Amino acid sequence: MLTAHRHCPGSPTSIKATVVYPATEKHIQKYLRQEVHLIRETWEDYKDITLPFIQSQSFSIQWVYNILEKKAEADRIVHENPDPSNGFVLVPDLKWNQNQLDDLYLIALVHRRDIKSLRDLTAEHLPLLRNVLQEGKEAIGKRFGVPGSQLRIYLHYQPSYYHLHVHFTALGYDAPGSSVERAHLLADVIDNLAMDSTYYQKRALTFPLRADEPLFKKFQEAGKV
Amino acid sequence: MLTAHRHCPGSPTSIKATVVYPATEKHIQKYLRQEVHLIRETWEDYKDITLPFIQSQSFSIQWVYNILEKKAEADRIVHENPDPSNGFVLVPDLKWNQNQLDDLYLIALVHRRDIKSLRDLTAEHLPLLRNVLQEGKEAIGKRFGVPGSQLRIYLHYQPSYYHLHVHFTALGYDAPGSSVERAHLLADVIDNLAMDSTYYQKRALTFPLRADEPLFKKFQEAGKV
Numbered sequence: 001m002l003t004a005h006r007h008c009p010g011s012p013t014s015i016k017a018t019v020v021y022p023a024t025e026k027h028i029q030k031y032l033r034q035e036v037h038l039i040r041e042t043w044e045d046y047k048d049i050t051l052p053f054i055q056s057q058s059f060s061i062q063w064v065y066n067i068l069e070k071k072a073e074a075d076r077i078v079h080e081n082p083d084p085s086n087g088f089v090l091v092p093d094l095k096w097n098q099n100q101l102d103d104l105y106l107i108a109l110v111h112r113r114d115i116k117s118l119r120d121l122t123a124e125h126l127p128l129l130r131n132v133l134q135e136g137k138e139a140i141g142k143r144f145g146v147p148g149s150q151l152r153i154y155l156h157y158q159p160s161y162y163h164l165h166v167h168f169t170a171l172g173y174d175a176p177g178s179s180v181e182r183a184h185l186l187a188d189v190i191d192n193l194a195m196d197s198t199y200y201q202k203r204a205l206t207f208p209l210r211a212d213e214p215l216f217k218k219f220q221e222a223g224k225v
Numbered sequence: 226m227l228t229a230h231r232h233c234p235g236s237p238t239s240i241k242a243t244v245v246y247p248a249t250e251k252h253i254q255k256y257l258r259q260e261v262h263l264i265r266e267t268w269e270d271y272k273d274i275t276l277p278f279i280q281s282q283s284f285s286i287q288w289v290y291n292i293l294e295k296k297a298e299a300d301r302i303v304h305e306n307p308d309p310s311n312g313f314v315l316v317p318d319l320k321w322n323q324n325q326l327d328d329l330y331l332i333a334l335v336h337r338r339d340i341k342s343l344r345d346l347t348a349e350h351l352p353l354l355r356n357v358l359q360e361g362k363e364a365i366g367k368r369f370g371v372p373g374s375q376l377r378i379y380l381h382y383q384p385s386y387y388h389l390h391v392h393f394t395a396l397g398y399d400a401p402g403s404s405v406e407r408a409h410l411l412a413d414v415i416d417n418l419a420m421d422s423t424y425y426q427k428r429a430l431t432f433p434l435r436a437d438e439p440l441f442k443k444f445q446e447a448g449k450v
Binding site: 035038039147149150151152154171172174178179180183184187188192195196202203206208225 | 260262263264265372397399403404405406408410412413417429433
């Protein structure tokens with residue numbers, strides 16, 4: 001049994017694989033049955049549990065930098081705003097084969113390398129986020145003919161990798177990770193930050209974790225599950 | 226072709242049906258192909274377009290009152306808090322046959338009759354919302370053995386009917402309407418209201434509409450699509 005997780009556009013280094021061989025029915029059932037639970041993470045939980053966990057892991061995001069530096073997938077770029085502070089690169093997600101629009105899926109990777117996730121965002125990032133929303137819609141409309149009103153544009157929390165990125169999926173596509181317990185509409189994020197620059201350093205955030213994920217164990221150890 | 230929409234627990238009066246007979250392949254395709262678009266509704270849009278539309282429609286919610294008054298489905302009630310201001314009734318949704326927990330789906334209907342939707346909520350409603358969250362989880366844990374961390378607890382905007390209600394679905398169930406563009410986690414709603422009592426009278430809200438829905442036409446006429 002090979003279960004590959006590749007959430008993102010990127011070089012083969014972004015593949016995390018769990019190989020179970022030979023895979024008995026029991027193995028498969030155990031994998032499939034892993035329970036998922038919701039975590040309600042306060043800002044204190046983030047600082048005390050999640051942030052130290054992220055920092056302790058050596059998540060490689062070299063594949064992101066390779067795209068941003070045109071060392072990989074340069075021919076796949078749909079749009080770029082090259083501004084180092086407020087710019088980004090828009091590429092088709094590797095899950096989308098581009099043969100049909102039904103499951104359209106693109107990713108915007110920001111040029112800035114200092115924003116891990118939603119938790120780091122403040123009003124300072126509004127120009128960047130507005131560029132992603134506006135230019136991303138325009139570029140997809142131009143290239144693929146899909147209007148902005150038929151795009152679901154959102155961030156994940158927790159993200160699969162800690163370099164800020166935004167998902168663009170076809171509204172009619174029930175994309176994995178587009179449920180309310182993981183997705184945050186970019187338009188909502190922008191309005192929340194415009195209303196209160198420290199919104200994401202105040203608000204508790206919900207996200208799902210499988211019971212066998214290391215971060216789940218950290219929350220469990222802290223008595224938060 | 227009979228397409229019945231019954232989003233909610235309720236008496237047969239809650240069924241809205243569109244009968245197309247005889248249904249040719251063309252009719253069916255037309256129905257299925259109806260495009261869905263996202264609306265970004267500001268508070269002004271709500272007051273100028275959505276609210277007058279809701280008020281002009283005679284949406285019948287008698288079936289909700291029948292449940293609240295025990296004239297219907299009294300034997301299906303899983304939990305009740307009878308307080309007229311801060312109480313509610315919890316019933317299995319009619320979409321759930323209760324034979325398995327995989328697609329567990331319950332609905333909390335509040336006793337108060339003056340809250341149409343998310344847009345009406347203020348900090349005044351926090352005790353009610355906290356009761357729904359806390360007691361709803363406890364009752365489902367007790368009756369069905371599903372822990373609160375495996376429940377997705379949310380409101381729809383737009384809702385299917387304009388009497389405040391909260392959805393409880395199994396986290397592992399990809400329930401229709403649980404996507405980020407329609408669902409709002411109750412825990413988030415509570416935190417937003419605790420932070421700012423007028424949050425839902427300020428913030429723009431996104432929701433999907435089919436192009437053939439009357440409210441979509443209203444937004445179109447106002448030049449907002």
